[in-house]
Amino acid sequence: MTTLKTHTCGQLRSEHAGQTVTLAGWVHRRRDHGGLTFIDLRDRWGVTQVVFNPDTSAESHALGRDLRAEYVVRVKGNVRRRPPGLENPSLPTGEIEVVAQEVETLNPAKTPPFYINEDTPVDEALRLRYRYLDLRRQRMQRNIILRHEVIKFIRDFLVQEGFVEVETPILFKSTPEGARDYLVPSRVHPGNFYALPQSPQQLKQLLMVAGYERYFQIARCFRDEDQRGDRQPEFTQLDVEISFVDRDDVMDIIERLYTAIVEQVSDKELLFKPFKRLRYHEAMERFGTDRPDMRFGMELTDISDIAAECDFRVFSETVASGGLVKGFKATGCGGYSRKQIDELNALVREFGAHGLAWLALEGEAEIRSSFAKFLTDEQVQDIVNRLGSKPGDLLLFIADRPEIANESLSRLRLALGERLGLRDSNVLALCWVTDFPFVTWDEEGQRWDPSHHLFTAPMDEDIHLLDADPGRARGKQYDLVCNGYEIAGGSIRIHRRELQEKVFSLIGLTLEEARQQFGHMLEAFEFGTPPHGGIATGIDRWVMLLADEPNIREVIAFPKSQSAADLMADTPSPVSEQQLKELHLKLDL
């Protein structure tokens, strides 16, 4: 295999019996019986039991007794079928053992700060500080290798489909829209900065101008925003762009790719094949969010019309002022105590809702409710019927501005789905969300913001709305959603200068600003740009879902902490005066 080892620790079987082999790896466990010592020797491929017997070699038996956990050792010995009854069926190599003839410690190890040989919970700060040890553990080895397999599969698949992988710069240009940029000062150009790419968006479009037609890249992207469990300052996208396509072409490629990954690389079950498709408005109506978890029901129902006419002021006044009253039934939660309902109430308040209206159907005719006393029996019955409720259900409602009602109900739905065990992590519910609004109104900035990004094309039939009623125009955008996570987003792009300039001005860029920031794009669109579109998928989130992990740090070899620090290398860290001077920088702390 290599100079130092002839076989891996996961390789030997009974047919190797009689061979002399040399293994090398880490001491996983030691079982010292005094006269007889066993070690489990581990490498990336598995674990093999090594026996040290003084009858075979007194010298190696003596050396073997001194081995400790995580020592790196090399063992030469004879493969022997284990004596009958002593096989270990839980180990792939459990039919055999290696009888040590020679042992060499390649490097001893201090006692590790946490267990390498079992997947017990460890304080995450400690894991990150000793990430190289954490990465030795089974959980991380499994995740990192799964990640590799997914990326390998993607490359093979897309190459097969005629795609070309092209690298784009890490040092690029800061642009005004989107997330905060990571900046890199230029030594050669005093006072000027590069920005690390938030995505290779512009570059991949320029590759379409350049005629590559089918591009992809496993691209590192950078965004200087605060962390979440599913957000890191640097993360990896599968970036794809194709020429001469419409939405369905892009969606089809990605759908085939993701289906194949689930079926061939993971042990997960695909709930929808083909993937479900939802329009944005439908997603908002039924789930209150544009990234619904479709593994379970409990869909939202609008009761604004009933609420408008009732004597419960919270309901009627909300509707009168343009708000919504919506809710859903939590199946089987009719017995929830006041305390449990108060917890749900606290949850929706976090998302801006004023409160939770509830109605519990305990028995056949027994009703507990926070609001039913203000309604006629008929109105209550209408609500109960509309939600298709049965005894034992708990009906939960929010009356608020549409954004708040939808947001808080969607969160509440997820929380209840979790409690009721409806979010089976072995199931992947992939769905496309399409027909997004082209732009959304930003109250604070008093301007239109692109829903996706600056280069997304509006629907052809909605182009006329860009002047008349921009809020009603739809974009050629599509998101891929899995189990409540947005795992990809893409669009058909604008490929004509006039339309691009029109969109720039719609979102408030002056012609001057547009040409300064995006002149290279506008210019390129005048040199024969094919219609094109593409998508960017979040590799980290996708592997996280496939690996059944609660956050993306678990599928990134060297992730950063919530405060964007690397606890192992202890960075960010100060630099010398000399370095600052060369970069023409002065600190103002």
Added chain:
RNA sequence: GGGCCCGUGGUGUAGAUGGAUAACAUAUCGGCCUGUCAAGCCGAAGAUCGCGGGUUCGAGUCCCGUCGGGCCCGCCA
């Protein structure tokens, strides 16, 4: 910028209402042990309770601050 949770031997935890030698498991070290595979048995060592201040006769426990980690809001086209 804000809210919440966590920090106790190497590791994982216990330690209501403040009370005397800070408990348990495991790891570590030593002894015994020739068929274990989470080996077993016996013994030992190991903790300024994240750090700083305060309240108190007395603080792991209460208060304030601070550092580190996590979850979330804002933010993330």
